[in-house]
Amino acid sequence: MNPKALHKISYGLYAIAARKGDRINGQIANTVFQITSKPPTLAVSINKENYTHELIKDSRSFVVNVLDRETGMVFIGRFGFKCGRDIDKFEGIKYRLSLLGNPILEENSIAFLEVRVEKEVDVGTHTIFIGEVVDADIVSDDEPMTYAYYHMVKKGRAPKAAPTYIEE
Amino acid sequence: MNPKALHKISYGLYAIAARKGDRINGQIANTVFQITSKPPTLAVSINKENYTHELIKDSRSFVVNVLDRETGMVFIGRFGFKCGRDIDKFEGIKYRLSLLGNPILEENSIAFLEVRVEKEVDVGTHTIFIGEVVDADIVSDDEPMTYAYYHMVKKGRAPKAAPTYIEE
Numbered sequence: 001m002n003p004k005a006l007h008k009i010s011y012g013l014y015a016i017a018a019r020k021g022d023r024i025n026g027q028i029a030n031t032v033f034q035i036t037s038k039p040p041t042l043a044v045s046i047n048k049e050n051y052t053h054e055l056i057k058d059s060r061s062f063v064v065n066v067l068d069r070e071t072g073m074v075f076i077g078r079f080g081f082k083c084g085r086d087i088d089k090f091e092g093i094k095y096r097l098s099l100l101g102n103p104i105l106e107e108n109s110i111a112f113l114e115v116r117v118e119k120e121v122d123v124g125t126h127t128i129f130i131g132e133v134v135d136a137d138i139v140s141d142d143e144p145m146t147y148a149y150y151h152m153v154k155k156g157r158a159p160k161a162a163p164t165y166i167e168e
Numbered sequence: 169m170n171p172k173a174l175h176k177i178s179y180g181l182y183a184i185a186a187r188k189g190d191r192i193n194g195q196i197a198n199t200v201f202q203i204t205s206k207p208p209t210l211a212v213s214i215n216k217e218n219y220t221h222e223l224i225k226d227s228r229s230f231v232v233n234v235l236d237r238e239t240g241m242v243f244i245g246r247f248g249f250k251c252g253r254d255i256d257k258f259e260g261i262k263y264r265l266s267l268l269g270n271p272i273l274e275e276n277s278i279a280f281l282e283v284r285v286e287k288e289v290d291v292g293t294h295t296i297f298i299g300e301v302v303d304a305d306i307v308s309d310d311e312p313m314t315y316a317y318y319h320m321v322k323k324g325r326a327p328k329a330a331p332t333y334i335e336e
């Protein structure tokens with residue numbers, strides 16, 4: 001078995017954001033996908049150790065912010081490689097709160113989709129959160145960041161908690 | 169809500185193949201994603217009405233064939249817009265059988281991943297099949313087909329049974 005075949009699966013790159021009480025947080029994820037068209041339903045795989053996991057468990061909803069292809073590495077580093085238990089990731093970042101109270105990015109994002117969680121599937125290290133899209137909009141006509149572009153052009157890497165992390 | 173925001177999610181394009189007794193079949197899908205890294209676990213969303221759904225239910229396994237970016241529209245039309253109950257989609261197609269007996273494409277594919285199904289999640293019109301990757305390899309260094317490339321360059325469309333179908 002050649003585990004590098006897993007790298008041939010294509011993904012986008014997203015900032016998944018949620019809220020618990022007065023705390024908001026977000027994290028980078030690539031494993032977002034639509035699972036039904038009627039009603040529009042999304043799924044995302046989140047590591048159980050991540051702070052955003054705790055927030056989604058509490059808020060039962062989250063926002064998928066679709067990252068702009070030109071998003072800088074400082075932003076991705078902050079949302080993808082730091083922990084929201086230690087820092088306020090949204091400090092100094094432009095955002096607004098959705099109807100359900102989750103952060104919608106107003107920078108580095110070309111679209112958002114808000115999901116109300118209806119199902120959770122325990123898959124060991126991660127939980128798949130599944131739910132209906134209750135709000136969504138396109139905010140820019142720029143290109144979305146893809147995982148391939150992030151790796152090839154931006155020379156980005158995957159953190160250990162990512163579903164797609166492979167030990168070298 | 170703007171449903172076109174759903175189009176900003178990035179995907180690849182795959183031929184999902186399975187077997188039931190002496191019948192083999194495959195279908196095009198874009199909603200394949202990795203959900204954990206240890207062990208490597210994949211998920212795919214398949215429409216309950218599709219013949220491949222019946223086969224995966226029976227074989228409890230499937231092969232994800234990662235399509236080459238240059239895959240022709242005749243091949244995609246055959247696997248994506250025809251029903252395996254009516255025709256033998258693999259007739260005249262180069263393939264071999266995996267250890268678990270599922271078809272691995274030997275044309276139009278750059279990699280394959282074989283999955284043993286461990287969980288099924290009922291999500292209305294579709295089932296999410298989840299399982300561990302038991303075999304995988306890269307067969308070509310060519311680029312994978314992405315859903316964006318399929319729509320923009322190949323002018324492809326989504327069939328009604330696709331999770332990402334949006335009525336125009």
